[in-house]
Amino acid sequence: MSKVSPESVESLKETLKQEGYKLTPQRRAILNGIIKSEGSHLTAEELYDLVKIDCPEIGLATIYRTVQLLEDMGVIRKFDLDDGCSRYELNHQDERHQHHHLICNRCGKVLEVQGDLLEELESIVEKEYNFKIEDHSLKFYGVCEKCAGK
Incomplete structure (x- = not known):
């Protein structure tokens, strides 16, 4: 272990x-x-x-x-x-927000997307709605490479 x-x-x-x-x-x-x-x-x-x-x-x-x-x-x-x-x-202390996840609808496999891809969108939303975002969570549902090849 x-x-x-x-x-x-x-x-x-x-x-x-x-x-x-x-x-x-x-x-x-x-x-x-x-x-x-x-x-x-x-x-x-x-x-x-x-x-x-x-x-x-x-x-x-x-x-x-x-x-x-x-x-x-x-x-x-x-x-x-x-x-x-x-x-x-x-919970990694160096992550400002939760990382994103890719979830396979067939086998249930979960992959982590590294990097915060939503910083620009977050900034736009904060300005547009005068709202201070503290965190976010994003999940993508689809089919993983292995299942797509079957």
């Missing part, structure tokens, strides 16, 4: 400590699972299946509580792909 970098662990420990929490072995295992699966957009149940391989004593309730805690702290971000499931991904 990929490990959290020592800098990330120390930063998270400090953040947890400031909030009155400890970086328990279970929380560390969950964070490792999230990092290991980066780009996979896991549900809490999928994360549970991944984490219990290396931490068999962990319970699903611990996953839910820890995911909520990490989301509240801004370590991870929850998003919805309109499939009735909440999914989670790391």
Whole structure:
């Protein structure tokens, strides 16, 4: 399993400590699972299946509580792909906005679009409507390369 970098662990420990929490072995295992699966957009149940391989004593309730805690702290971000499931991904501090997603209607594969392609449009909308945009989310639905080739 990929490990959290020592800098990330120390930063998270400090953040947890400031909030009155400890970086328990279970929380560390969950964070490792999230990092290991980066780009996979896991549900809490999928994360549970991944984490219990290396931490068999962990319970699903611990996953839910820890995911909520990490989301509240801004370590991870929850998003919805309109499939009735909440999914989670790391919240990178260098991203001003959420990145965009490409979702295949056939196989369900999710690809991340890197780069914020909406900055110019955002600026126009802010000026036109006198509205300060803090974040946005954009999802494209279609057919991935693999499914299109079938």
